[in-house]
Amino acid sequence: MQLFVDTADLTEIREAASWGVISGVTTNPTLLAKSFSGKDVSIKAVIQEICGLVDGPISMEVTSPDAEGMIGEGREFATWHPNVYVKIPFGIEGMKAVRALTDEGINTNVTLVFSANQALLAANAGATFISSFVGRVDDVGYDGIGIIEQVVNLMSLHQFDSLVLAASIRHPLHVTQSAEVGADIATIPFKVLKQMYFHPLTESGIASFNADAAKLQAVAV
Secondary structure, eight states, rough: EEEEEEOOOOHHHHHHHHHHHHEEEEEHHHHHHHHHHHSSSOOOHHHHHHHHHHHSSSEEEEEOOSSSHHHHHHHHHTTTTTTTTEESSSSSHHHHHHHHHTTOOOOOEEEEEHHHHHHHHHHHHTOOOEESSSSHHHHTSSSSHHHHHHHHHHHTTTTOOOOEESSOOHHHHHHHHHHTTTTTTTOOOOOEEEEETHHHHHHHHHHHHHHHHHHHHHHHH
């Protein structure tokens, strides 16, 4: 399973890229506003800088309410860099846009997918990625990982080309569970990605080895 980082913060992306484990980046209007609200920046320049930091799919989300507007935005985003994937919210207008952009050879990431039926519709529209949410589904009393598993099984059973992207990841266990049920990708907040590195037994083991190494050095001297 590939790991993406879910952020628009260039400092976080730069650091995560240096770790050598991420294969892509997902952004959305909320993440971009969090990082750049009130700042005199070009979002195009930001996305292009991200593309320079991570050589993989970089998702940029449309904001138009109708298919025509989404298609126009998507075509524009696709000119920014070959690695830009057009992120499109699920819905009737969104699926119209996905079909049109797919037919033009533009990669898409369908977001805000909360059910297997929505995933089936997105796959039939030709989505490159289907972002099935975990945490937000759990929040309303349903099983987010269970839906990821359903979607993965349906994509395999019916031989769709769409890749399943586990989104709305809240903690490291969500990453493990997404991998166990066969998600192709998990997009992970920077904080959670960092948490995945740490385990108390690893930390205590390193401390023990370092202490023993210091003893050996003392003997050698």
